[in-house]
Amino acid sequence: MLKLYYAPGTCAMAAHIALEEAGADYEGIVLDFSKKQQQSPEFLAINSKARVPVLVSHAGALTETPAILAYIAQTYPDAQLAPLNNPFEFARVQAFNNYLSSTVHVAHAHKLRGHRWADEPSSLDDMNRKVPENMSALMQMIEDTMFEGPWVMGETYSICDPYLYTIARWLKSDRVEVAKFPKIQVHMARVEARPAVKAILPHH
Amino acid sequence: MLKLYYAPGTCAMAAHIALEEAGADYEGIVLDFSKKQQQSPEFLAINSKARVPVLVSHAGALTETPAILAYIAQTYPDAQLAPLNNPFEFARVQAFNNYLSSTVHVAHAHKLRGHRWADEPSSLDDMNRKVPENMSALMQMIEDTMFEGPWVMGETYSICDPYLYTIARWLKSDRVEVAKFPKIQVHMARVEARPAVKAILPHH
Incomplete structure (x- = not known):
């Protein structure tokens, strides 16, 4: 199952929406930026940039919103979230x-x-x-x-x-x-x- | 034929290299930033953002280096410039x-x-x-x-x-x-x- 690390109010919302649009089976994991959870050793091991969003699949962790959005579009082609064949x-x-x-x-x-x-x-x-x-x-x-x-x-x-x-x-x-x-x-x-x-x- | 609008010393060099790596048939069109050619009405009609690179194909104009690089990789698959099937x-x-x-x-x-x-x-x-x-x-x-x-x-x-x-x-x-x-x-x-x-x- 995919895991999306996000924080409320951040650009990670875009990936969160796209996962829902795709009908993906995913778990949302919220980070509390007021507690600097993005700086925790556990999270830095996932994303050394200390930012969200991070999308973790069986293959590994992806960062950067445009890349994550394109990945969701490509791996859920039935949702038609991008013109994949052009x-x-x-x-x-x-x-x-x-x-x-x-x-x-x-x-x-x-x-x-x-x-x-x-x-x-x-x-x-x-x-x-x-x-x-x-x-x-x-x-x-x-x-x-x-x-x-x-x-x-x-x-x-x-x-x-x-x-x-x-x-x-x-x-x-x-x-x-x-x-x-x-x-x-x-x-x-x-x-x-x-x-x-x-x-x-x-x-x- | 593709046209690449670029200026020396800018990030447009990346797309310029990728076109060469792809063996693409393209024309390079250099803009003189010291003469503010990126602000000319002719260029603004191509890219209202007044930036380079711009890659013009028969389908239209593309901007933003990561998008242009991916487009070159996808349209010249024989050059194997990206893992297109993964x-x-x-x-x-x-x-x-x-x-x-x-x-x-x-x-x-x-x-x-x-x-x-x-x-x-x-x-x-x-x-x-x-x-x-x-x-x-x-x-x-x-x-x-x-x-x-x-x-x-x-x-x-x-x-x-x-x-x-x-x-x-x-x-x-x-x-x-x-x-x-x-x-x-x-x-x-x-x-x-x-x-x-x-x-x-x-x-x-």
Whole structure:
């Protein structure tokens, strides 16, 4: 059975949703970040990066949300969570998810994780101040140039949708009005109405 | 014919190498960042993110290095650049490349691109000062826990190798001694000895 290590409110929610969408047989294992459980020797033995999500299968442990999402799509093909037989369309899905991980999530992380990249309190305040501007600009880019509708990639739900939803949930705490992005706002409600999301929301 | 938009010294080198390794029929189109050619209306019409690499095929434009590398591996299977028939091993390749894009490249970017995340000159100086510490820690993590040897994923060369090589080339300007990481140092020389790299090095 698969095991998903996650923490509430983190990007691990995307993998959690995808496992539900896939109908996977999995066990969710919650880490309490307030108790720094991601720094425990037991967890570091699973993921030396001390981050979630981690998906453990019989073959070993996988990290990084875009890779985990693609793995779930590939190993549960009946769920049709990605265009597996079209390398170009599959790459577009991967490109969108990579944009979320390497640009959008990173912009958000400068609110509370600025200490990763700078030391002075004034720098951390500066980074935090800029988060609403950056997250707004990136969401506008998604709204205007990437989002096809009604799902991210068009008519078909894919592993892009739970990931965008997961990050869009951070906008309020990032001091960004999601209502400025009507397509993304409607998308959030559509994702939230899915049984897979209803099943895992109480854990997040 | 494929078209690769790139700029010397950028992460686009990884895709450039992979196209050579694949034996792809492609045209390289160089952008001059000193002339802000990535901001031109012509290029923004291809990639609204104003970044390289972009790989254009008959189907359209692809962005984001991990997605482009996987696309090259999938569309040139004879080159055996990724474990295409093993979703778990393929996901491990993707996870490594995602780590490079969302963590290592991002750490490097705080040297010259700090203005993406903060406004004050003192913050940008602070970020720049921290780059050697961060890049050293991340390379140590790769050296100790990810790099299998002699290639990133073990006995078989993959799309992880040109990407690690591309980023390792930045270490000197990031004020990090690559000699501190003997596996990565040997790996750089091994990658550089490949005909595909010799073919594209004059352009970078």
